[in-house]
Amino acid sequence: MKKELFIDGVPELLLLRLLAQNEMYGYELVAKIHTISDGAFSFGEGCIYPILHRLVGDRCLSIRKETVSGRPRRYYRLTAKGNKRLSQLEDSWSKVSAGISKFGKDIIHATA
Numbered sequence: 001m002k003k004e005l006f007i008d009g010v011p012e013l014l015l016l017r018l019l020a021q022n023e024m025y026g027y028e029l030v031a032k033i034h035t036i037s038d039g040a041f042s043f044g045e046g047c048i049y050p051i052l053h054r055l056v057g058d059r060c061l062s063i064r065k066e067t068v069s070g071r072p073r074r075y076y077r078l079t080a081k082g083n084k085r086l087s088q089l090e091d092s093w094s095k096v097s098a099g100i101s102k103f104g105k106d107i108i109h110a111t112a
Helices: 010-021 026-036 045-057 080-101
Strands: 061-068 071-078
Touching: 010 026, 010 045, 010 071, 010 080, 026 045, 026 071, 045 061, 045 071, 071 080
Parallel strands: none
Antiparallel strands: 061 071
């Protein structure tokens, strides 16, 4: 699906929502987003990992490292600051969603 302008910020919101449930590693997050959304969102690692790194830098997430099958794996966990960020994003998304819903399903397009 082509990236639309209105999905800016959605990957971060979805990551934080998933991590509010339990810790996960990067590829697991990518796969969960795709599966839970029934393919509506298909963000690759090139989109997700930079957001995860930024959130770690902002102290919204913490990392726990573990070796699995001889390979290092980083598990991400929401911090108190991350919970606050999630709440802010959910509030913003609620306002956007409510605003859009006021237009109804049948928006009449003006003709020239």
